[in-house]
Amino acid sequence: MANVQFANIRKSFGAHPVIKGVDIDIADGEFVILVGPSGCGKSTLLRMLAGLENISGGEIKIGGRIVNTLPPKDRDIAMVFQNYALYPHMTVEQNMGFSLMLNKAPKAEAEKRVKYAAGILGLDKLLDRYPRQLSGGQRQRVAMGRAIVRDPEVFLFDEPLSNLDAKLRVAMRAEIKELHLRLKTTTVYVTHDQIEAMTMADKIVVMHDGIVEQIGTPLELYDRPANLFVGGFIGSPA
Ligand code: ADP
Ligand code: MG
Numbered sequence: 001m002a003n004v005q006f007a008n009i010r011k012s013f014g015a016h017p018v019i020k021g022v023d024i025d026i027a028d029g030e031f032v033i034l035v036g037p038s039g040c041g042k043s044t045l046l047r048m049l050a051g052l053e054n055i056s057g058g059e060i061k062i063g064g065r066i067v068n069t070l071p072p073k074d075r076d077i078a079m080v081f082q083n084y085a086l087y088p089h090m091t092v093e094q095n096m097g098f099s100l101m102l103n104k105a106p107k108a109e110a111e112k113r114v115k116y117a118a119g120i121l122g123l124d125k126l127l128d129r130y131p132r133q134l135s136g137g138q139r140q141r142v143a144m145g146r147a148i149v150r151d152p153e154v155f156l157f158d159e160p161l162s163n164l165d166a167k168l169r170v171a172m173r174a175e176i177k178e179l180h181l182r183l184k185t186t187t188v189y190v191t192h193d194q195i196e197a198m199t200m201a202d203k204i205v206v207m208h209d210g211i212v213e214q215i216g217t218p219l220e221l222y223d224r225p226a227n228l229f230v231g232g233f234i235g236s237p238a
Contacts, residue, residue, distance in 0.1 A: 036207035
């Protein structure tokens with residue numbers, strides 16, 4: 001029932017327009033990647049969906065409901081950030097359970113959800129560790145765990161792998177895809193890395209300077225790029 005819709009979305013910072021009329025439809029359970037060069041507006045679009053940025057024009061819907069002015073906590077989404085933003089003074093278990101505690105979830109339910117997420121992510125044995133005692137990949141998993149425990153309608157990822165080394169990045173792509181196959185949660189994922197987009201997405205949205213150049217499956221973009229920009233971007237090395 002997630003079904004995320006951007007309809008003629010616009011955003012300006014002061015007099016400077018950075019999103020110039022974007023339309024995207026995302027079906028329930030789809031893994032959609034927003035890709036494009038640095039500064040094209042990917043994070044801004046994701047932050048508007050998350051409710052972290054005001055919308056200058058147009059409508060965003062989640063599950064058929066217009067969410068333009070809803071606060072983030074009422075949108076049934078969970079976001080995984082680039083720099084993980086883990087709480088250094090909390091254990092893995094506390095990091096994962098914190099948002100549930102804030103929302104006053106019953107303790108037994110919170111523990112159950114944290115255990116479930118830890119199991120999926122292979123963190124069972126690390127629940128008492130602190131972030132500084134974890135590897136980069138493990139921290140990444142904790143950040144995902146914090147999103148999973150909330151059982152949201154939509155996962156949002158903003159360049160979650162860009163701080164990892166190349167080898168780990170490739171491994172984590174596969175992990176995130178497996179997670180999606182398992183949970184089937186609608187996902188909107190931002191990256192500037194076209195290889196990541198081509199290997200992970202059900203559907204790719206190619207952005208350039210505040211507009212959408214093309215939307216399609218990886219195969220469609222590869223076979224029939226709509227224009228020179230898409231062809232050049234998809235065809236360029238990582
Ligand atoms: P991307 O994530 O694709 O790299 P962003 O969405 O971060 O791009 O940024 C799009 C444009 O909006 C850039 O030109 C950026 O400088 C500008 N921008 C982003 N956030 C702000 C802000 N808070 N104030 C002013 N300009 C911003
Ligand atoms: Mg960004």
